[in-house]
Amino acid sequence: MKSTLNVKNCSWDQFASLPTAQKIEFFKKDGRLYDVLISQQFNRELLEELINIANATRRIAKTKEGMIWLKNLLPHKRAMLYFIQPSTRTFLSFLNACHILGISISEVRDPSTSSEVKGETYEDTIRTFSSYVDVIIMRHPQEGYSEKATWVLNNSDRPVPIFNAGSGRDQHPTQALLDIYTLHRNFAKRGGIDGKTIAMVGDLQRGRTVRSLSYLLSNYEDVTLYFVAPERFQMKEDIKSFLEKKDISYHEVDNIDKILGKADAVYMTRIQDEHDVSGESKNYDYSNYRIGPENLSALKEDAIIMHPLPRRNEIDPIVDNDPRAKYWRQERNGMWIRAALLIKVFNVEESVIEYYDSTAI
Numbered sequence: 141m142k143s144t145l146n147v148k149n150c151s152w153d154q155f156a157s158l159p160t161a162q163k164i165e166f167f168k169k170d171g172r173l174y175d176v177l178i179s180q181q182f183n184r185e186l187l188e189e190l191i192n193i194a195n196a197t198r199r200i201a202k203t204k205e206g207m208i209w210l211k212n213l214l215p216h217k218r219a220m221l222y223f224i225q226p227s228t229r230t231f232l233s234f235l236n237a238c239h240i241l242g243i244s245i246s247e248v249r250d251p252s253t254s255s256e257v258k259g260e261t262y263e264d265t266i267r268t269f270s271s272y273v274d275v276i277i278m279r280h281p282q283e284g285y286s287e288k289a290t291w292v293l294n295n296s297d298r299p300v301p302i303f304n305a306g307s308g309r310d311q312h313p314t315q316a317l318l319d320i321y322t323l324h325r326n327f328a329k330r331g332g333i334d335g336k337t338i339a340m341v342g343d344l345q346r347g348r349t350v351r352s353l354s355y356l357l358s359n360y361e362d363v364t365l366y367f368v369a370p371e372r373f374q375m376k377e378d379i380k381s382f383l384e385k386k387d388i389s390y391h392e393v394d395n396i397d398k399i400l401g402k403a404d405a406v407y408m409t410r411i412q413d414e415h416d417v418s419g420e421s422k423n424y425d426y427s428n429y430r431i432g433p434e435n436l437s438a439l440k441e442d443a444i445i446m447h448p449l450p451r452r453n454e455i456d457p458i459v460d461n462d463p464r465a466k467y468w469r470q471e472r473n474g475m476w477i478r479a480a481l482l483i484k485v486f487n488v489e490e491s492v493i494e495y496y497d498s499t500a501i
């Protein structure tokens with residue numbers, strides 16, 4: 141059974157206007173993680189559990205026997221990859237997470253090949269997907285549409301889980317999970333994420349990754365955030381007021397040089413000019429929001445550089461050779477944390493941990 145909330149038969153508008161705390165209850169099933177839609181669903185305990193599952197899974201996968209064991213974990217499940225916005229990493233890492241766990245996949249990446257062009261409503265399209273699969277992983281240009289898919293299916297007889305793989309300018313919770321996983325791994329020997337200073341650089345206003353990551357970072361103690369962006373593209377008020385309520389300290393600055401000596405992690409992002417209405421991002425000088433070899437000496441020796449990718453020129457490729465550049469590992473971490481999510485949602489996490497403990501690889 142879904143949560144005790146009586147949201148069946150309510151309209152989408154009524155559902156959409158529920159407070160976040162109520163929606164989160166609705167995204168669970170039998171008190172467990174089910175739909176993965178927004179970062180506010182994840183508390184520290186759940187984050188740590190997912191990290192443990194991801195670590196166990198990647199270690200099990202190091203041997204052929206382990207890989208075969210993982211492939212037999214969820215062969216009875218089918219996933220739909222519905223990605224109607226461009227994607228390389230998120231699509232491929234979910235696809236490969238499914239391969240690792242034996243989950244079969246179907247995909248729609250181009251809406252012009254689906255019956256949406258014949259005038260089928262979004263609601264009917266989602267219901268149709270749910271007829272064939274056990275989970276729908278979706279990226280959609282429209283904010284809130286993955287939540288809407290959940291609402292649609294909960295008014296149907298096949299409420300399969302929905303994973304949000306990027307919703308317009310709003311959220312990208314599974315990216316934020318892999319970012320937390322990357323931070324956790326890199327700070328494991330330095331007391332974890334607690335107490336760290338994390339700078340986010342670039343188009344913070346329209347970048348969904350930095351929004352989702354800000355929510356997740358609020359689960360940690362004494363973190364300090366720096367938002368480094370031109371004023372026009374600074375972090376939006378909703379995130380700032382959320383952080384204020386959670387007592388997380390943040391500072392807005394307009395030049396990367398001001399934070400290089402302070403940050404434990406510098407999270408770079410690209411300008412999201414696909415969201416321009418009238419070319420507003422064209423006339424900016426972005427030289428204050430990039431890292432090149434000339435900036436590296438100012439960066440702390442044990443700092444890390446992250447990027448959700450794809451990059452443009454905000455990180456000079458020469459920086460890839462610096463040991464503090466972690467974005468390629470960050471990209472690989474995505475497959476493991478997404479595998480962990482599927483394991484958790486399909487309720488086989490105990491088998492994974494038991495197998496890992498019994499083989500002690």
Ligand code: NCD
Pocket residue numbers: 229230306312315348349409410448449450
């Ligand atoms: C990001 C996205 O799609 O929001 N990419 C990704 O999923 N790794 C970042 C971006 O496109 O800038």
